[in-house]
Amino acid sequence: MNKTIALLTLTCLLATGLQAQTWRKLSSTADEQLKQGNYAQAAENYEKAWQKKQKKKELIFNAGEAYYMIKDYRKAAEAYQHVKDENDKFPLVGLKYARSLKQDGQYEKAKMEFKKFIDSYAGEGKSVLEEIVQTEIKGCELGLDLPSRADRSIELSFAGANVNSEAAEFAPFPMSDDLLYFSSAQGAGHASITPRNKARAGLKPPFLLISR
16 A cells, blocks of 8 residues: 555656656747747747746746737737736736737727726836827727728738748838848748748848748
8 A cells, every 4th residue: 555655656746847847848948949039939838838837927928028029919918918917027018918919909908908007007117108008099099990991992912922931020021023021030040042942041040031
């Protein structure tokens, strides 16, 4: 009987150790990915690490930060919501949460969160933040009004798979009908020069990618 109890205790301890090791490894991997500019992968691993160790709220905050950097505002809001009231520990996280909601088109909820943030904020620079929040709220109100002003005659077309990849890509700048400049963290420290499967140069991300 004692041998069985001891075995069960050892199994539980090992399982706990493996779980702790797993979230730490995920967090460490995410840290490295963040340094390399692989924000999407970093965000996912921070989130996975937090799911295994939810007391470590900095993990889900880091996930929100990484999602915010790649403008995945819905994912950013989903991450920030777990720490949105902890502005003392994570400065201005309530503001970032509200902004993420706004950028995701959740205007009514964003307005509520902007007001909640500024009403509860007791740190420095509140007068400046009040002006910022009022501007953000006006933006939400404009967003709510825009659908009634939409030009239905405008047609949108898919730019093609040559533009988007799993890497973080941002700041597009069209040069002509078939030439687009944008920043990218594609690859492991390499830059693709158009088309993507052509020559590679030894550059560290983020770098400028040219795509046709």
